[in-house]
Amino acid sequence: xxxxxxxxxxxxxxxxxxxxxxxxxxxxxxxxxxxxxxxxxxxxxxxxxxxxxxxxxxxxxxxxxxxxxxxxxxxxxxxxxxxxxxxxxxxxxxxxxxxxxxxxxxxxxxxxxxxxxxxxxxxxxxxxxxxxxxxxxxxxxxxxxxxxxxxxxxxxxxxxxxxxxxxxxxxxxxxxxxxxxxxxxxxxxxxxxxxxxxxxxxxxxxxxxxxxxxxxxxxxxxxxxxxxxxxxxxxxxxxxxxxxxxxxxxxxxxxxxxxxxxxxxxxxxxxxxxxxxxxxxxxxxxxxxxxxxxxxxxxxxxxxxxxxxxxxxxxxxxxxxxxxxxxxxxxxxxxxxxxxxxxxxxxxxxxxxxxxxxxxxxxxxxxxxxxxxxxxxxxxxxxxxxxxxxxxxxxxxxxxxxxxxxxxxxxxxxxxxxxxxxxxxxxxxxxxxxxxxxxxxxxxxxxxxxxxxxxxxxxxxxxxxxxxxxxxxxxxxxxxxxxxxxxxxxxxxxxxxxxxxxxxxxxxxxxxxxxxxxxxxxxxxxxxxxxxxxxxxxxxxxxxxxxxxxxxxxxxxxxxxxxxxxxxxxxxxxxxxxxxxxxxxxxxxxxxxxxxxxxxxxxxxxxxxxxxxxxxxxxxxxxxxxxxxxxxxxxxxxxxxxxxx
Amino acid sequence: xxxxxxxxxxxxxxxxxxxxxxxxxxxxxxxxxxxxxxxxxxxxxxxxxxxxxxxxxxxxxxxxxxxxxxxxxxxxxxxxxxxxxxxxxxxxxxxxxxxxxxxxxx
Numbered sequence: 001x002x003x004x005x006x007x008x009x010x011x012x013x014x015x016x017x018x019x020x021x022x023x024x025x026x027x028x029x030x031x032x033x034x035x036x037x038x039x040x041x042x043x044x045x046x047x048x049x050x051x052x053x054x055x056x057x058x059x060x061x062x063x064x065x066x067x068x069x070x071x072x073x074x075x076x077x078x079x080x081x082x083x084x085x086x087x088x089x090x091x092x093x094x095x096x097x098x099x100x101x102x103x104x105x106x107x108x109x110x111x112x113x114x115x116x117x118x119x120x121x122x123x124x125x126x127x128x129x130x131x132x133x134x135x136x137x138x139x140x141x142x143x144x145x146x147x148x149x150x151x152x153x154x155x156x157x158x159x160x161x162x163x164x165x166x167x168x169x170x171x172x173x174x175x176x177x178x179x180x181x182x183x184x185x186x187x188x189x190x191x192x193x194x195x196x197x198x199x200x201x202x203x204x205x206x207x208x209x210x211x212x213x214x215x216x217x218x219x220x221x222x223x224x225x226x227x228x229x230x231x232x233x234x235x236x237x238x239x240x241x242x243x244x245x246x247x248x249x250x251x252x253x254x255x256x257x258x259x260x261x262x263x264x265x266x267x268x269x270x271x272x273x274x275x276x277x278x279x280x281x282x283x284x285x286x287x288x289x290x291x292x293x294x295x296x297x298x299x300x301x302x303x304x305x306x307x308x309x310x311x312x313x314x315x316x317x318x319x320x321x322x323x324x325x326x327x328x329x330x331x332x333x334x335x336x337x338x339x340x341x342x343x344x345x346x347x348x349x350x351x352x353x354x355x356x357x358x359x360x361x362x363x364x365x366x367x368x369x370x371x372x373x374x375x376x377x378x379x380x381x382x383x384x385x386x387x388x389x390x391x392x393x394x395x396x397x398x399x400x401x402x403x404x405x406x407x408x409x410x411x412x413x414x415x416x417x418x419x420x421x422x423x424x425x426x427x428x429x430x431x432x433x434x435x436x437x438x439x440x441x442x443x444x445x446x447x448x449x450x451x452x453x454x455x456x457x458x459x460x461x462x463x464x465x466x467x468x469x470x471x472x473x474x475x476x477x478x479x480x481x482x483x484x485x486x487x488x489x490x491x492x493x494x495x496x497x498x499x500x501x502x503x504x505x506x507x508x509x510x511x512x513x514x515x516x517x518x519x520x521x522x523x524x525x526x527x528x529x530x531x532x533x534x535x536x537x538x539x540x541x542x543x544x545x546x547x548x549x550x551x552x553x554x555x556x557x558x559x560x561x562x563x564x565x566x567x568x569x570x571x572x573x574x575x576x577x578x579x580x581x582x583x584x585x586x587x588x589x590x591x592x593x594x595x596x597x598x599x600x601x602x603x604x605x606x607x608x609x610x611x612x613x614x615x616x617x618x619x620x621x622x623x624x625x626x627x628x629x630x631x632x633x634x635x636x637x638x639x640x641x642x643x644x645x
Numbered sequence: 646x647x648x649x650x651x652x653x654x655x656x657x658x659x660x661x662x663x664x665x666x667x668x669x670x671x672x673x674x675x676x677x678x679x680x681x682x683x684x685x686x687x688x689x690x691x692x693x694x695x696x697x698x699x700x701x702x703x704x705x706x707x708x709x710x711x712x713x714x715x716x717x718x719x720x721x722x723x724x725x726x727x728x729x730x731x732x733x734x735x736x737x738x739x740x741x742x743x744x745x746x747x748x749x750x751x
Contacts, residue, residue, distance in 0.1 A: 619747065620746070620747035621743075621744070621747045622743040622746055622747075623674070623677075623743060623744070626673050626674060626682070627674055630670055630673070630674060
């Protein structure tokens with residue numbers, strides 16, 4: 001098969017899986033449902049690898065495949081087309097790869113659930129939307145995928161829809177994403193206005209050409225990039241639109257791993273990297289991105305320290321790590337942002353799946369105060385979780401170390417203050433992650449006798465993805481080894497370099513940093529590792545040696561109370577936005593409905609009255625009807641002969 | 646035989662057809678018997694048919710005659726249905742007086 005068909009197949013196979021399971025989940029036997037649902041993303045993954053091979057052997061030229069002319073109005077044409085280049089291939093590889101593992105895991109985790117078939121169908125639909133988002137060659141196709149993943153996120157957060165708070169969480173996610181999406185679509189409209197096309201490659205060629213009217217800092221580009229970033233804020237949970245992500249943990253754990261950790265929430269980073277030639281033209285936007293990312297990273301990390309729900313801790317950790325990725329983008333270090341996206345997908349998916357394994361063993365217990373000592377009962381989960389925790393804390397040689405270190409390095413090049421704040425964030429990260437780890441796996445079991453009795457290691461379909469992801473979390477950093485360790489070993493930077501040539505040409509100052517000496521780099525690395533290890537030791541003393549069990553969130557005092565209540569941001573939003581809007585709509589409902597009713601019912605009355613008047617014409621006397629026919633005919637003839645002519 | 650037809654002036658045809666048509670209209674409007682009304686309708690149709698044939702012969706155009714055949718075929722079908730309706734009405738009401746048939750009122 002040629003590349004064009006292969007690319008389309010990779011996109012459509014998960015959709016076919018969705019159709020099969022979505023239409024037939026009541027009739028299909030369970031093993032078949034699982035088989036179809038796992039086979040489709042696996043096939044996409046294999047196709048991705050084939051495409052990757054062909055792409056590299058074909059000289060790494062980006063390929064655009066046009067399948068149909070989708071919309072053609074006046075001088076705007078939008079084609080249904082896919083783009084295969086370095087960025088989409090990297091995203092495809094880890095999305096389909098991690099996605100397949102999580103599908104396997106779901107088959108084990110959700111096998112007992114009555115909505116199993118529906119769940120797998122939704123997961124497949126999500127894969128399809130995510131692939132459309134990644135593979136689309138213009139902003140409109142990306143927007144379809146963008147909305148599709150939002151829909152699937154909504155469906156899957158509220159998957160256990162008999163539980164009211166879960167439904168509320170799903171709606172919150174949907175509404176918050178809608179705010180971001182408004183920004184995104186406005187940005188896309190502006191792109192149409194200023195560039196006349198939405199194809200990435202055409203826009204890149206446009207701004208890269210000599211005749212490009214938009215210089216660095218042009219207000220048009222700044223507006224576009226800010227609006228696009230609003231979309232990224234919603235999807236990738238940045239301040240101020242981040243509060244939906246912790247609530248999204250209401251969904252089943254594989255969903256949290258797939259959508260709310262590894263793939264969907266990184267769509268914002270993908271979009272910014274995809275539009276890097278626009279962002280590089282707008283340094284003002286990059287500064288905004290940097291500030292917001294910094295606030296997000298620190299705020300979420302500090303909240304994470306005081307959470308007692310295992311998934312909530314991981315959710316705030318995700319928000320914080322997304323902040324790190326955007327920080328990298330904010331200093332125009334697009335590659336390191338992507339690098340952290342990839343490694344984060346590995347270790348955060350592993351953390352969530354490990355947490356799911358724990359929750360599964362404890363029969364839906366999520367409070368880490370009721371866990372402890374699980375090391376003895378669940379050895380595989382214990383070891384893999386440890387690997388992921390080390391990776392996210394940035395301990396060498398795990399994957400997170402390389403990517404986080406690259407980001408910190410670029411922050412230092414911009415300003416040492418940023419570096420200090422970044423290290424502070426990573427200290428908090430390793431503290432709350434190891435707090436979680438120690439409370440869950442070490443010490444004595446603190447749950448009920450009944451729970452202890454049922455403790456068991458999870459089945460192979462759950463532990464296998466854990467082990468594969470653990471290997472990736474250990475070795476994943478090897479795709480981006482920094483210069484100091486080995487010359488020219490940073491495969492990722494070399495591979496993605498062609499994506500940023502236009503940016504570098506347009507705004508060379510952005511990429512022109514003072515070069516750091518190797519000794520400085522070693523010192524920076526050493527400091528961040530020492531700080532991480534320091535907070536691990538602190539966590540060890542506090543939670544293992546002193547056997548502290550955190551207080552319930554309601555009993556926290558002082559700063560802890562503020563943090564346990566998430567800085568009261570939810571309450572603030574409630575007071576500032578939700579309640580006034582509700583009050584306003586209630587006011588409208590009570591006072592203006594009268595007028596609306598007047599108009600609507602008025603029309604009803606008019607129709608009724610006319611009907612009453614005209615029904616008298618129906619006398620039932622055939623003679624009258626015949627007379628009316630003849631008179632009508634005469635009038636018509638007279639009109640034609642004498643008046644109309 | 647168009648020659649014979651064209652021996653008579655065209656005005657005569659028009660006048661005759663108009664008279665027949667008016668008789669039909671007046672019959673439809675004034676009579677109460679459903680069968681008579683029916684026959685008057687046929688009279689009107691045939692008045693029109695005659696005009697068609699006359700014009701067709703004078704202009705040497707066969708389209709008018711084709712049209713007449715269609716009208717005759719449709720009229721035959723209409724008669725079959727109409728008479729059946731009248732028979733049914735008679736069975737139910739023992740009358741074909743349209744003055745009695747005002748039960749289909751609002």
